[in-house]
Amino acid sequence: MSNGEFDGYGGRYVPGALEEPLAELAAAYDEVATTETFQTAFRELLESSHAVARAIQFAEAGDHDTILVNLSGRGDKDVQTAAEKSDR
Known part of the structure; x- marks a missing residue:
């Protein structure tokens, strides 16, 4: 500071x-x-904010009918479940 x-x-x-x-x-x-707890939470918040920003870009471009944003911090673990739930 x-x-x-x-x-x-x-x-x-x-x-x-x-x-x-x-x-x-x-x-x-x-x-x-510099604590691990803070750094972990900070990384997760950054990941979430980037996901939302990219979803807004997709929505503004009109390139996609559906946009799925996962804010769990580990979207790669949930892709299969989301695909099953959406019948795709």
């Missing part, structure tokens, strides 16, 4: 009332950001 100084290209301007809450938030983030 930034140290709050305008050195180089870093830094920030924060209203005084937000300085302490933002410092607490930054400290909490720094404490958990």
